[in-house]
Amino acid sequence: MDSSSFRSGFVAIIGLPNVGKSTLMNQLVGSKVAIATPKPQTTRFNLRGILTGPNYQIVFVDTPGIHEARDLFNRLMVEQALRALEEVDGVVWVVDASDRRPQAEEKILEIIKRAEKPTILVLNKIDLIKKGELLPMMDYFSRAHPFRAIVPVSALERDGLEELVQEIVAMLPEGPAYYPPEMVTDQPERVLAAEIIREKLFLLTRQEIPYSTAVVVEEFREDPEKNLLIIQATIYVEKDSQKGIVIGKGGQMLKKIGTLAREELEFIFGKRVYLDLWVKVLRGWRKEERLLRRLEFPYF
Numbered sequence: 001m002d003s004s005s006f007r008s009g010f011v012a013i014i015g016l017p018n019v020g021k022s023t024l025m026n027q028l029v030g031s032k033v034a035i036a037t038p039k040p041q042t043t044r045f046n047l048r049g050i051l052t053g054p055n056y057q058i059v060f061v062d063t064p065g066i067h068e069a070r071d072l073f074n075r076l077m078v079e080q081a082l083r084a085l086e087e088v089d090g091v092v093w094v095v096d097a098s099d100r101r102p103q104a105e106e107k108i109l110e111i112i113k114r115a116e117k118p119t120i121l122v123l124n125k126i127d128l129i130k131k132g133e134l135l136p137m138m139d140y141f142s143r144a145h146p147f148r149a150i151v152p153v154s155a156l157e158r159d160g161l162e163e164l165v166q167e168i169v170a171m172l173p174e175g176p177a178y179y180p181p182e183m184v185t186d187q188p189e190r191v192l193a194a195e196i197i198r199e200k201l202f203l204l205t206r207q208e209i210p211y212s213t214a215v216v217v218e219e220f221r222e223d224p225e226k227n228l229l230i231i232q233a234t235i236y237v238e239k240d241s242q243k244g245i246v247i248g249k250g251g252q253m254l255k256k257i258g259t260l261a262r263e264e265l266e267f268i269f270g271k272r273v274y275l276d277l278w279v280k281v282l283r284g285w286r287k288e289e290r291l292l293r294r295l296e297f298p299y300f
């Protein structure tokens with residue numbers, strides 16, 4: 001590679017749910033552009049994170065986890081991930097080294113083979129495994145497919161990320177930057193705000209509740225005189241009973257969600273935030289395309 005050349009391109013981060021795709025992207029771009037939680041199916045749509053270096057720009061596409069989708073909403077999520085594969089110059093496949101799921105991994109391997117894109121395998125969460133477990137795993141995967149590289153990392157502890165970036169850059173074609181160097185995402189601020197609220201819902205509620213909720217930011221406006229950001233958002237649920245749970249006894253749960261979200265939004269946007277949250281029932285929104293479009297999913 002000529003030292004004066006610039007490389008750039010789009011790289012899809014794909015894998016099973018909960019393997020650390022969003023965490024990895026955040027750590028690579030050095031900023032929280034995607035929400036990440038211990039629950040599977042946190043990521044619902046493709047989302048770009050941008051990393052610009054002296055002689056490269058990588059545009060990561062974080063994707064929903066590929067899984068056996070049961071309802072329409074999950075099917076659309078998986079379709080998003082598969083579509084990303086068609087649009088990119090290269091692929092990063094993330095496997096959770098501490099939680100191997102051989103049958104499901106086999107299916108992803110088939111998808112990768114069909115996509116015929118240069119692919120790097122990332123073995124993530126190596127902080128959770130013993131050193132001796134790594135070599136046989138790398139050996140197994142190197143026989144399964146001609147990966148450009150196999151890179152063990154801990155996204156959480158930022159271990160191995162520099163090497164991973166080098167491998168990704170080497171995989172990209174020569175080309176110009178697509179975005180200004182200081183940009184870390186092309187996600188609109190109001191979408192990020194909705195996602196931060198949804199993250200708190202994922203962290204604070206249980207069972208089917210996180211999966212029954214969707215967040216739409218209705219208003220996102222600055223009051224320059226007060227140096228205040230005014231955000232009004234609606235949390236949609238599928239049933240009346242869920243509305244009660246999200247609001248909580250005496251409004252406790254909604255208050256907790258609001259406080260955590262507001263604190264983080266103030267940190268992200270660097271100003272005071274007035275956050276106004278509403279909870280509404282939109283019956284069966286996960287099952288109807290028309291309702292999905294009314295929510296935050298114009299992407300589908």
Ligand SMILES: Nc1nc2c(ncn2[C@@H]2O[C@H](COP(=O)(O)OP(=O)(O)O)[C@@H](O)[C@H]2O)c(=O)[nH]1
Pocket residue numbers: 015016017018019020021022023024035036037038039040041042043065124125126127128153154155156157
């Ligand atoms: N111990 C450990 N946990 C991780 C690592 N990377 C991600 N996680 C955790 O795995 C869970 C799922 O992460 P997330 O990024 O949302 O996964 P995604 O569904 O693939 O996007 C979260 O609780 C993360 O904190 C890692 O390198 N080590």
Ligand SMILES: [Mg+2]
Pocket residue numbers: 021022023034035036042043063064065
């Ligand atoms: Mg994710």
